[in-house]
Amino acid sequence: MKRKSYSPHPQSGLNRREWMAVSAGAAAAVSLSGCGNTTPVPIPPSAVLIVRAPAYDQSLYDTVRQILLSHRLDVRGRNIVIKPNLVEFEPESSINTHPILVHAAYEAFRAMGAATVRIAEGPGHRRNTLDLADAAGYFKTVPRFEDIFTDLNLDDVTRVLPKRQFSRLQKMYLPNTALGADLLVSMPKMKTHHWVGATLSMKNLFGVVPSAVYGWPKNVLHWAGIDESIADLHAAFPRQFALVDGIVGMEGNGPIQGVPKHAGVLVAGRDPVAVDATCCRIMCIDPLKIGYLQLTADGKTSHMTERNILQTGESIAAVATPFALIPEFQRVRLERS
Amino acid sequence: MRGGSWTEPTVYAVMAALRSGEREAARRGLQWIVKAQRPDGGWAPRPEVDQSTWVTALVALLPEEHLKAGQHRQAIAWLMGTTGNESTPVYRLREWLLGNAIPPDQQFPGWPWVPGAAAWVGPTALAILALDQELRRNPQSKARRRWDEGRRFLLARMCQGGGWNHGSSHALGYESRPYPETTGMALAALRGVNAPPVYEALAVARRFLKECRSADALNWLRLGLRAHGQMPSDYCPPPDIACRTVPETSLDVLVSSAEASRESLWT
Numbered sequence: 001m002k003r004k005s006y007s008p009h010p011q012s013g014l015n016r017r018e019w020m021a022v023s024a025g026a027a028a029a030v031s032l033s034g035c036g037n038t039t040p041v042p043i044p045p046s047a048v049l050i051v052r053a054p055a056y057d058q059s060l061y062d063t064v065r066q067i068l069l070s071h072r073l074d075v076r077g078r079n080i081v082i083k084p085n086l087v088e089f090e091p092e093s094s095i096n097t098h099p100i101l102v103h104a105a106y107e108a109f110r111a112m113g114a115a116t117v118r119i120a121e122g123p124g125h126r127r128n129t130l131d132l133a134d135a136a137g138y139f140k141t142v143p144r145f146e147d148i149f150t151d152l153n154l155d156d157v158t159r160v161l162p163k164r165q166f167s168r169l170q171k172m173y174l175p176n177t178a179l180g181a182d183l184l185v186s187m188p189k190m191k192t193h194h195w196v197g198a199t200l201s202m203k204n205l206f207g208v209v210p211s212a213v214y215g216w217p218k219n220v221l222h223w224a225g226i227d228e229s230i231a232d233l234h235a236a237f238p239r240q241f242a243l244v245d246g247i248v249g250m251e252g253n254g255p256i257q258g259v260p261k262h263a264g265v266l267v268a269g270r271d272p273v274a275v276d277a278t279c280c281r282i283m284c285i286d287p288l289k290i291g292y293l294q295l296t297a298d299g300k301t302s303h304m305t306e307r308n309i310l311q312t313g314e315s316i317a318a319v320a321t322p323f324a325l326i327p328e329f330q331r332v333r334l335e336r337s
Numbered sequence: 338m339r340g341g342s343w344t345e346p347t348v349y350a351v352m353a354a355l356r357s358g359e360r361e362a363a364r365r366g367l368q369w370i371v372k373a374q375r376p377d378g379g380w381a382p383r384p385e386v387d388q389s390t391w392v393t394a395l396v397a398l399l400p401e402e403h404l405k406a407g408q409h410r411q412a413i414a415w416l417m418g419t420t421g422n423e424s425t426p427v428y429r430l431r432e433w434l435l436g437n438a439i440p441p442d443q444q445f446p447g448w449p450w451v452p453g454a455a456a457w458v459g460p461t462a463l464a465i466l467a468l469d470q471e472l473r474r475n476p477q478s479k480a481r482r483r484w485d486e487g488r489r490f491l492l493a494r495m496c497q498g499g500g501w502n503h504g505s506s507h508a509l510g511y512e513s514r515p516y517p518e519t520t521g522m523a524l525a526a527l528r529g530v531n532a533p534p535v536y537e538a539l540a541v542a543r544r545f546l547k548e549c550r551s552a553d554a555l556n557w558l559r560l561g562l563r564a565h566g567q568m569p570s571d572y573c574p575p576p577d578i579a580c581r582t583v584p585e586t587s588l589d590v591l592v593s594s595a596e597a598s599r600e601s602l603w604t
Contacts, residue, residue: 128518128551131550131553215390253511
């Protein structure tokens, strides 16, 4: 059952009906804004694209390119940092973002004219990042991997004071490679998480926090509040794009000891909150019950309600795949599922 | 070379340079370390960070005579005053008021990566190695109690079946798996402990030594097995293992040289 079609046209991910909907909204916004100060201005929705991707194969190179083009990302002359989710030394498991997907994004950004594209990650449990990347298949899949990779755990850092502080952290030391990116591309695995319910593009930013400062694990973030720390990191990186690897995700006791779960989708968008909320709905998790989404959906630039998400491509109903939840998180199960 | 200096790689590089007789390189590294001490007696991961952390234990592993007068003592004092947040009186009082019993793996205080967070295996193992050295120099030191408690902390954090991961042996009823690098670190810190749990961990470490493909992990496994006289005499590191960082290269130099000379590494 397909609600909205995925446009393969390289200039737009929206079909005619969606363009009309967006245009009507924009026209209404313009017209209403002239009616007086008391009338609320309609908020532009966040576009999120869901694409079917049944397997990790060569077709992903074209699929990812089309996804990025459909979001009209102008990356010409820009510095792009791709942040996958690298956690453990288990290439056969579904813990890490698949290397072929990351390489597909790398090639797509290069083809779109980016000045530089780097892959960067700072794993939270294991110190030996390059060995971990090697075991996860990155050296085999990504040519010259070591030349284009930055270990964020060991990168130079800058002290950042949060603009709006959610956690108890009054300051954070963050890696210059990530802070200096014109676009930080969060590429997580679609997984359940035994502390926060679901780990997606926003939780993936824990990997930018440098372990050489905070340790393995980055336990300071837990003491400061996990949901709140995710919100702080989200605020620290305003120029993001999210591309979630939901081809084979993880259910149950994620993010490490869960069970592989085939969902066969990629989910993408500029608003990480909207992307993560959409992923939750695909996983049959209620995003309104996920703490960090509650904190970050400001209703202005970050949306989690369906009415404020312009969802294109496959419908949620068409790709919905219930992810098993541990007993402690049964409460976040989406009731309609 | 890109970027600024960090305390951890500098300390390991200085140790390797001292061991190999590279006196000028060691002198420059030591000069940087001496200057980087913070007013509270500890060291930060790098000078821009305004907090002393776990790297203080690494500095305390350097021979006392290579630091400025009093610096070594201050480093030990900083370690003695640092504990995981779950062991602080305030946290324990809060848990008592809430009616929560202390879990068995939180009975003994270890060391955190960063003050204000919980204790973990890595920083606890390094602090024990530093206090071990201190106790050899000064057997009457007050450090003995923390050294002993730290070792009990490690034993309480062992994974089911032997070995250690970062320090979370189970969560929400699930058992966690051990890692090679932290298993080696913990075994190095438990030198002289003869007990069945350690025998289990040694068996896990020997298995890791055969399978592991990480230079960092192999370095620590060699140190851990060697601390218990269990390093296979015919061991030969796999030829295609890459040392990819300064700590990995430096530790490899240190471990290989200690193995060749049959000397202890940090005594």
